[in-house]
Amino acid sequence: MIPQLGYLSLTIALGLAVMLAIFPLWGAHRGNIQLMNSAKALALGVFFFTALSLLALTYAFIVNDFTIAYVATHSSSLTPLRYRITAVWGGHEGSFLLWIFIFGLWMAAVAVRSNNIPLIMRSRVLGVMGFVSIGFYLFILLMSNPFETLLPYFPIEGRDLNPLLQDFAMIIHPPLLYMGYVGLSVCFAFAIAALMTGKLDATWAKWSRPWAMAAWMFLTLGIVIGSWWAYYELGWGGWWFWDPVENASLMPWLVTTALIHSFAVTEKRGIFKSWTVLLAIAGFSLSLLGTFLVRSGIVVSVHAFASDPDRGLFILAFLFVVIASSLALYALKASHMRSYVKYTMFSREVFLWGNNIILTVATMVVMLGTFLPMIHKEIGLGSISIGSPFFTEIFSYLLPPFALLLVITPLIRWKQNRFDSVKKPLFIALVLSVIIGLGLLSVGQSFVDNLALMGLILSIWIGISTIQAVLKKKPVQAQGFAALKQLSGSEWAMVLGHLGFAVAIIGMVMTSSYGVEKDVRMRPGQTVNLAGYDFNFVGVKNISVENYTGHAGTVKVSYDGKPVATMVAEKRVYIVQQMPMTEAAVDAGFTRDLFVALGEPFDDGSWALRIYHKPFIRWIWFGGLIIAFGALCAMMDRRYRLRRKTLSQQALAEQTATPQTQEAL
Amino acid sequence: MSENKRNLWFFLLPLAIFLVLVVFLLLGLFSNPREHDSAQIEKKLPQFQLSDLMIDGKRWQREDLLGETFLLNVWGTWCVTCDQELPYLTELRNQGVKIVGLYYDQEIDPDFGESMDITALRAEVKDKLARLGNPYQFNILDDTREMLLDLGVTGAPETFLVDKHGVIKVHHLGDINPRVWRSKFARLYSELKAGQ
């Protein structure tokens, strides 16, 4: 009964989505207010029925309904309850249901929170979102049905959720990531609606920007959690592997970072409009591309779902329709856009353009690196691999100019500036950064690594320059900290975003240059020293829990004789899937992580152990969290919360009277 | 007006790039990302000095394999897929195809001082070949797995088609069955045989 209800709900949602795609857009075209007003109700309807469907699937997991194929293959009665719920998005079909649920959520959010946007625009935005969602609903109903049953011969017991996914991070990582991916569709819809309306100006930028910020915030969080999870779960303490699926999340992130900066220029100065629109289209397009990458089997990755060329074909056709039509519309309309604003070479506009260029180049590099092996093979040139050494090399070239932009741009004014006015603060900041950076490394480490030094200097320089920029805007009066209260949400966003970036860079270079490891063979009772810490191997005991058995090795860590931590590293075998897994022990710290992994046992009772000391690695994720918090501040900026009833009423009267496209300024 | 037209071409660039990408993505859907070419094609068989698997004291080296087109089949008794191809390989042998076996054990690590129980191994091999068929003229034992490395082998079963000069012509990963034989080996094999 429940699976049928779930499937039926999706069908109803599809019907409503079709109506949403047709009526409001037709209404906007014809100036029919009633039709345009239907958008809100239809959007909420789509969301409601999709939510119902997700609830149905979740219920099936909770009660262990193994008549449903998806439940049987991704759960078992032995699986703990919280993982039975997260198993809803543990596989392809269910995760796609989560995807369209979140799409409905964003649609509902737009429907509810856009009262200050003219009706014609609002109806077009929701109409476009409805149109895009049709493809998703068709896909899930026709090719990826999570409610397929195994009747009449269904199993008594399920196959359990993949052990790698039975983790806290699985509960939050996919939802956060999807909120980001899917959220980009809002900004995309705004861009398409603006192209349709022909009104692409600073006002449009002001409406779209918070939606881009919101999606970007979630995407940042999703990527940060993913990196943190990979760190303690996969591999040996690595935090980014340049895996195609990881790249699929990085590309929209880079583009959206460029977008929010481009928005700042368009909103303030009314230029870069066609470029901003292109970025908005590109952001969501890359999201779709990422979905395709992960679900089609076109790349080899630990993250990819099981490959199915039929599904891949459907998704490819869908993304072709959406992206090709958007880019065609863009080509048609953008070529008519013109901006006549003056600015000199040394102005904030140009420097933000520089930011966009570097971020676009970075996206290009990631795209090329991800797709070239496939293309290279298809042309018949043979197999190549593109991975970490290539990407890290190119990104290390891009970092210095990018950091330089971060340093200078907040200090420059719009329209025009002279280098002389910023020369002094820049120089002071640089000297300070070099002294501090060099000092910290000489004192804190046993040697000075060039890469770390450069990264540290750049990061500190960014930090000092950001503070200088704040002081420049709000001169510090008697009470120093009161000045901080005068900062607006957007200004906080800049400060936190840039500081967070600097913090993350410090984490990356320090851990890369000063991380050490030891691969040893130890008998219980032995001690080994690494980076000043003493690791005493106590012994190994057998373990047996809900759905796995294995060995747990205990290591007592001390520093200068004082106990620091007791770490337990495990090797597990999950009962149902008979899958072996290494669960490393991590002692987290603000300035360093200690990492212990249990290896293979030897015949004489000794064990192989891998021990790591990773300085400042947490700073990478702290930095990301700070950036995300900055985005939150931007969304809470007062100007988005002021009610502009008068403006919207006036605008509505104007626009519904003359529905033809207007020449954009 | 002409400026607008020139503009249009410029703004069509993103669409054009996207269309090219879609073509490649489409091609990618129908190819297997896990499959990649072997680096061994047209390369000479590597030098080696290894013992025979079954006969004490008998040694084999590269020169012994020259003069006739043959298949070099990498296998082990622990390999389940190898079991599946033994009957068909035996059929090929009966049709006159010369097949030499390259045997290895994946678990034994010579650096850890482990050594294999050769008598037990021989009994196992004898038993398996008696049950499923013996396609091999003889078997070479790669105890250190050095030759496997030189051949670019990543697992079992893998089969090489080698011509009379000792040049590798085909490197197939996976089992040999009638479909694979027809599509990858048959024509080239008969050509090489005819040229002998």
Place this chain on the structure above:
Amino acid sequence: MKAMLNLLFGAALMTLSLGVLAQDVEELRQFDSNAQKQLYKELTDELRCPKCQNQNIADSNANIAKDLRNKVYKLVKDGSSKDDVIDYMVERYGYFVYYKPPLTAGTIVLWLLPILFVLFTLLLIWVKSKRSREKVETGQWSEQQEQRLNQLIEQLNHPQER
């Protein structure tokens, strides 16, 4: 007194044995120098496991990865350089096995496209700034018109209250 001596003796023995035990812990891979150890780590991080789902040979538990790690270790200990080892592996397993692509006509686009893009955008900025200066000079748009326009925009954004 005797108890104390015993205690001291016991403590000394323990400390001594701890020291001895700490030295007894052997690293699984012994190298002649730190540079060699670094080289081994770099190589195992950058060589790809030919049979896995996108992992380097350092992280993979596959048998082939183990064999390749052993081979890299032997080569490094024998004094091979990074290029030597990479060439050795590529010779046998193809370019697929190294995570950095070779610089060929087929891969040059990796570096060429970004560089060309940067040059292209710089050109664009220069052309645009020239054209905007031209437009102002030929009188198609003037500062006066700009000011009037800004006035109009202000009015639209902040309509006079009735």
